[in-house]
Amino acid sequence: MDLSPPAVGQAVAEVFDGVDAVPRVERLDRGFSWVTLAVDDVIVRVAPQGGSLDPYDPEVEAANLRRVEGVVPAPAVLAVQPDADNPIGRPFGVHTRMPGGVLRLDDVTEQRSKYIAAAAQALGKLHDLTAPMTVAEAFDAELSHTEAVYRRAAPNRHPEFEAALDWLRSHRPDCDDPAVWCHGDFRFANLSWIGPGELGGILDWERAWPGDPMCDVAFTRRFSGWCSIEDSTDYGRPLDQERLEYAARFERVRSFTASMRAIRAWLDGRSHDPRLLTIGRRGEEAMQTELAWAAD
Template identity: 30%
Template sequence: MSSSAPQRQFDLAELDTYMAAFLTGDAAGAVHRSLLSGGLSQMTVVYRTEERDADRTVVVRVPPEVGPLEPYEPVVEATLLEAMAELGVPVPRVVLVEADREHVGRAFYATDFISATMTAEADLSDPEEARTVAGAFLDLLVSVHEAPVDAMTVRGTLHDILGHIPAKTPLGVLDRWDAVLERTDIAVPAYHAFLSRWLRARCPDAAEQEVVVHGDFRLANVLWNDQPGSVAAMMDWEEAGLGDPMYDLAWLLMGSFADDDKVFGLATRREFIDGYAERTGRPVDPLRLLWWEVATGWSLLAMNGRATGLVAEGSYHDLRPMLYGYMNRRIAHTLLRKVTAHEDLLASAPLMS
């Protein structure tokens, strides 16, 4: 937490009352509440009301008081969603923003519920359907990166909204997570310390192009309509910031290494890289991409380390980071292979045409 002043504790019963008043006009109105499982950070609550004339369902996002992705700024996240929607990016429609934490103990926002499907890993037996979904996934990524950061919306420019958020630039990412680990009372593994040193030694310059970076661009954060390849919405924007578009591409490729490795069960690593380059009209620098793949994987390890430290302190109670040890070992092994690939490519660079 950024302040030692006492804060009001979050009260789920008060949220029930607040949402009943919002949905029905009566704080004692009948609403149904259910919790959705999701990522490591925010609590996602679905509220539904059934009335004679209409029924309505909304999704409420409530950040934790303390967590691995601090500081949490739900009002900024909601404002970004409103701006991105105006710019044509498919996102949930914001219906409520409550900035005053005194109501329920936290600031929060709500969006309309979207009836759609989500999957973390596609299981598509039809190659043509897989290509369609992979293409739509890439189109979505490009639409995020091509959102004009200086275009005026009803909520201001994207630069106005995200300008104070830690930048998704090479130094911005390294400085953020180094600082996070410095205040976390855990001993990081030797390979993590090595990756930190290597990333600093090979840190590239900031990208010429500054874009909106989603920050967690993966298949599990996309909602799909029934028609194959039809995107309903991109979810979970809490890690968004301004920075290098390679961050998002690297994040989605994090677990892959060989050109023919399948990514999310949709397409090969090479197809994703080539597809992104084709859609943007800009070649993907293999050295820069490899650096970002190591950096994003390292940041995921740092995030889980921070979460584990908070659990040990007793201020955070999601145990999933402690259960990710086996996955972290696999990711760490892949990252070290990417370090070697980067060094090999760098060594051969003078001979490259």
């Protein structure tokens, strides 16, 4: 992967005529997934060789972004390069840059309620976008996908994970409500803010899927800390407690595939980032205790 300004400028210019030949390039990502670059006035999302969300496909994220255009504030797709045969050496997507910026916890000690309300309202608007299947069908499809990822990525067998999948299948809500488009990673770190309660954009759409809206709500409670949706006041939709309890377990199971893919990328030599190995090991250790409910 060549992230030098000349290589990035040439690669982007081949698919999008909107950057300098030798552009200003700033790396924005601090996580374990896409390589995110600010290139002049646009965002370039580069697929890594390996990581916690393998396989990486910029066309998938582009399709998700196009689907929510005009529904919620999100980046617009400017171009997609699905092949690695380019000066960067990896597939990438070019998106608009969202106004505002991602904030830290210390940045929002005041007027916190405004941020929480705006986040809940945005998620409620997203969940107005229905998908052509029922909630039950969406769960079945995603559970099959999750098992396929496990079979491909897990370095070892995990009986507790397999038991959890069986439990989720046998307890799956028999809900014929229309599925909605879920973000799949809706947390404060993936929101860009212009000011208190002024949402600039929702970022990182690679995990979006058609599913149960309660899954996004449960995800905020598990992974978004204080910025979680606790009632329907600002969210604007009824909360089903039984489905929320199921969704919380579903999201926890699904999250473990990230640690599996991280350690697989390390073991296969596609990434040499030691943080991926750490993520993988911690995930394997956590499964033994956090999925104990599957044996009840």
